[in-house]
Every structure is written in C-alpha cells, then in structure tokens.
Amino acid sequence: MSSPAVLRSLRTTVPDTILHQDEVRDVFAAQPGLGRLAKRIVTASFDGSGIDTRRTVIEELSSTADVDEPMFFDRGSGLLLSPGTKARNDLYTREARRLFVDAARAALDADPSLGSEDVTHVVTVSCTGFHAPGPEYEIVRELGLAESVQRYHLGFMGCYASMPALRAAAQFCAADPEAVVLVVSVELCTLHLRSSEDPDVIVASSLFADGAAAGIVTARPLADGVRGLRLDRFHTAIAPQGEQDMAWTIGDHGFEMVLSTAVPQIIGETIHEALRPLYAADFAEAFEDGTIGSAVRHWAIHPGGRSILDRVQERLGLSALQLDPARETLRENGNMSSATVLFVLRRILEGTREGGGAAVGDRVSAMAFGPGLTAESALMTVVDADAP
Numbered sequence: 001m002s003s004p005a006v007l008r009s010l011r012t013t014v015p016d017t018i019l020h021q022d023e024v025r026d027v028f029a030a031q032p033g034l035g036r037l038a039k040r041i042v043t044a045s046f047d048g049s050g051i052d053t054r055r056t057v058i059e060e061l062s063s064t065a066d067v068d069e070p071m072f073f074d075r076g077s078g079l080l081l082s083p084g085t086k087a088r089n090d091l092y093t094r095e096a097r098r099l100f101v102d103a104a105r106a107a108l109d110a111d112p113s114l115g116s117e118d119v120t121h122v123v124t125v126s127c128t129g130f131h132a133p134g135p136e137y138e139i140v141r142e143l144g145l146a147e148s149v150q151r152y153h154l155g156f157m158g159c160y161a162s163m164p165a166l167r168a169a170a171q172f173c174a175a176d177p178e179a180v181v182l183v184v185s186v187e188l189c190t191l192h193l194r195s196s197e198d199p200d201v202i203v204a205s206s207l208f209a210d211g212a213a214a215g216i217v218t219a220r221p222l223a224d225g226v227r228g229l230r231l232d233r234f235h236t237a238i239a240p241q242g243e244q245d246m247a248w249t250i251g252d253h254g255f256e257m258v259l260s261t262a263v264p265q266i267i268g269e270t271i272h273e274a275l276r277p278l279y280a281a282d283f284a285e286a287f288e289d290g291t292i293g294s295a296v297r298h299w300a301i302h303p304g305g306r307s308i309l310d311r312v313q314e315r316l317g318l319s320a321l322q323l324d325p326a327r328e329t330l331r332e333n334g335n336m337s338s339a340t341v342l343f344v345l346r347r348i349l350e351g352t353r354e355g356g357g358a359a360v361g362d363r364v365s366a367m368a369f370g371p372g373l374t375a376e377s378a379l380m381t382v383v384d385a386d387a388p
Contacts, residue, residue: 003219005173006383007166007183008228009114010215010346011106013099014055014333017062019190019209021051028205030078031195038197045206050306050327054209054334056190057095080195082253088191092129099186100124100135101142103214107182108143111216113223116143118180121150121172125161125185125338127248128192128255139184158248158370159302161185161338162213163378167234169217177219184214187337192254204257207305209334213342222385227349229364229380230387233281237274242266242373263304266373268311274375275367282379293318296379298358300344302368303330312367325351341368349382358382 025046029039060067065075071083071091108116122145124136136151152168154161162185169181189208196202222228245266247258272287279287279296286295293299293316301312303326313323325347329340336343348364351357358364364380381387 002174002177005170005217005219005231006222006228007215007217007231007345007380008222008226009107009111010213010342010349011103011110012211012213012339012343012346013103013106014211015057015095015099017056017059019054019056019061021046021049021053023063024054025206027073027078027080028195028202031080034195035197038202041199041202042206045203048306049206050303050309050330051207051334052331054190056210057091057188058190082194085250085252085254088254089129089131092188092191093131096126096129096135096186096188097138099212100139100184103186103212104139104182104184105143107184107214107216111223112226114180114216114218114220116145119145119149119182120176120179121152121169121181123152123154123165123169123181123183125154125157125165125183126187127156127158127161127337128188130155135184135186139182156248157338158246159304159335159337159340160368160370160374160376162342163234163366163368163376164236166217166231166378170231170234173217173219179218180220181217182214183217184212185339185342186212187339189335189337192257194254200258200260201256203261203305204259207259207335208257209336211333211336211339211343213339213346215342222383224385227360227382227384229345229349230383232379232381233278234376234378235275235278237270237375237377239266239270239274239373239375246369246371246373248371263369263373264307264311267308267369267375268315271312271315271375275377278365278377278379290317292316293322296363296365297322298348298362298364299323299326300341300348300364300366301326302341303327303344304335304369306330308369338368341366360384360387
C-alpha cells in the first residue's frame with residue numbers, strides 16, 4: 001500500500017504596496033456621484049470587514065507613488081479610474097508571472113530533500129487573469145524543470161480553487177508514489193476593484209486583496225525536522241440556493257464579483273450537510289452531538305469576510321482560538337481568493353502550540369467557499385518524518 005500524500009513546504013508571499021483599510025475606505029466614500037446610502041454602505045462594509053491592511057500590485061495606490069499617467073487612481077483629484085479589461089489583464093500578466101515563479105521557487109527552496117529535478121507535476125490556480133503560455137509553463141521554464149513535467153491550470157473557479165488543486169495533487173500521488181506536485185496559487189484581486197453604488201460591488205471592494213502561496217504535495221518521505229499536512233480526504237458540496245449570490249464574471253471594465261450579503265446566512269444554513277460526509281469515518285458522533293470543534297483541534301476556514309467566519313464559528317461551536325488563524329489572515333492580508341486558505345494552513349502549521357499552533361498528530365479541517373455556491377473541504381493530519 002502506497003504512503004499517503006503530504007502537503008509540505010508551504011510558502012506565501014504578498015506584493016510590496018500596502019493598503020490601509022481606513023485610507024481606502026475614505027477614497028471610496030469620497031467618489032463623486034456616490035449617493036448618501038452608498039456612502040453609508042461603504043463606511044459600514046470597510047469598518048466591519050475585520051481587515052486592517054491589504055496588499056496590491058498596483059503601485060500607484062501607494063501614498064508615496066508619483067505617477068504621471070495614472071491608470072487606477074488619480075491622487076491629485078482623488079478619483080478612482082476605470083481602465084478596460086485588457087489594461088487590467090495586461091498588468092495581471094506582468095505581475096502574476098513574477099509572483100507565480102517566486103512562490104514556486106520559495107516552496108522548492110524550503111524543502112531540504114527535494115530539488116527542481118524531482119518535480120513531476122505543476123498545478124497552478126488563479127481566477128483574476130488569463131494568458132497563454134500560462135503560469136504553469138513559466139514555472140517550468142524559469143525554475144529549470146524538466147520539459148516533460150505534467151502541467152495543469154485551474155482557472156476562474158474562485159476562492160475555493162486551491163482545494164481541488166490539492167485534491168488533484170493527492171490523486172497524482174496515489175497513482176504514482178514517486179510523484180512530486182508543485183501547487184501554486186496567485187490572485188491579483190485588486191486589479192478588478194472599482195467604485196460603484198451596487199452593494200455587492202462595495203462589499204467586494206472592502207475585502208479583496210493580492211497574494212500568492214505555494215506548496216509541494218508528495219508521498220515521498222519527509223526530511224528530519226520537517227512537518228507537513230497529510231491529505232486524508234476531501235469533499236465537495238453545493239448550496240444551489242446561493243448560485244446567484246456568489247459569482248464571478250467578465251465585464252468591459254474588469255472582472256465583476258457578485259457577493260451578496262446573503263452568503264453568510266446561506267453558509268450557516270448549509271454547512272452541516274456540506275461537512276457531514278467528511279467526518280463520517282472518524283468523527284460522526286462528534287459531528288452529530290455538536291462537539292466537532294473539540295474533536296478536530298484546528299480549523300483552516302477561508303476568511304471570505306468577517307461575517308462568514310462569525311457564522312461558521314457559531315454553527316460549528318468553534319472557539320476564538322480555533323478561528324484565530326483565519327481572522328488574523330483576514331486582518332493582515334484581506335481576502336486573497338484561492339490563495340487565502342493556504343495562508344491560513346501555513347499559519348496553523350507554523351504557529352506555536354501555546355498560540356494555537358499544531359502538533360504532530362493533530363487533525364486539521366480546511367474549508368473554502370466560492371461561486372456556485374460551492375463549499376470545498378478537506379481533513380488533514382499534521383505529520384513529521386517519524387509519523388506513520
């Protein structure tokens with residue numbers, strides 16, 4: 001029987017330009033033509049987001065930037081500009097390429113027992129831009145991987161997409177015990193933010209940010225002193241009543257997010273049925289009697305927004321400490337779409353035990369939400385070189 005696949009060498013990175021939530025709020029609230037109600041929604045959405053800072057690849061949004069021909073923000077007039085989709089995607093192509101390669105290289109460099117010659121598969125994830133040859137091709141070329149490496153790109157799936165990427169990687173490893181799969185997610189959500197009176201657009205503008213994450217999935221032995229997350233099993237669920245409440249489409253002035261205020265309620269109403277099959281084998285009784293929060297110590301919940309985390313915590317009976325990795329990721333980095341759950345997993349894996357970090361043998365439940373309304377979940381176990 002082959003060894004189970006393990007996610008290891010998780011690494012994350014963010015762009016240099018920092019957005020302070022209160023400053024961005026004031027810019028959005030000051031846009032001309034914005035009605036009184038819309039201004040109140042801006043204030044409430046930004047102030048209630050649970051976010052302090054976000055990162056962006058748009059350097060002209062920096063308070064110290066000196067731009068002769070601004071594309072997104074005219075600092076002199078305070079106006080948010082509205083470039084076309086092509087201009088936004090061109091910037092994505094340039095900036096995402098660097099982040100994909102940097103994140104992939106960081107994950108490889110972090111693993112003492114693996115090198116570029118060991119990689120057999122590359123799986124890339126992004127929903128905020130398109131180009132071909134794509135990021136999986138660029139990783140192979142820039143990192144000097146073998147031309148025969150199998151390449152896959154999961155595009156336009158939304159915030160949950162890193163979960164099926166990990167599931168696919170685990171399946172590659174089940175088929176080939178020597179497989180080494182490099183999984184890389186890059187999302188540049190700020191390229192698509194814009195001023196609007198639409199409440200859904202305002203909520204999206206208050207949440208989304210840029211970031212990148214990468215890890216290696218393989219069944220090969222871990223090096224001494226290295227920990228990882230054994231990928232035990234995955235589950236996919238759909239709440240069809242939320243199909244119109246979370247969506248991601250392409251418009252003339254960027255990609256357009258639909259994120260209605262009903263999403264937290266829908267997640268709260270459906271989360272038990274969405275998770276039940278995941279725990280049937282090991283934690284069925286704890287799940288049924290409401291003690292799943294103590295049976296599974298760590299929870300990597302995608303922080304789609306503060307209200308989503310509040311609803312998940314309430315419905316599953318989780319402690320503040322269990323939600324701390326997700327809330328801190330949201331506070332420091334915002335919602336980076338598909339990359340975000342990998343940030344949360346890294347925080348759990350590397351945290352101190354006293355601060356809620358994981359110990360070998362601890363179970364970790366991960367969950368991310370996206371268009372559909374789709375919920376992707378996984379059950380993992382913290383392992384090291386000595387773990388069975």
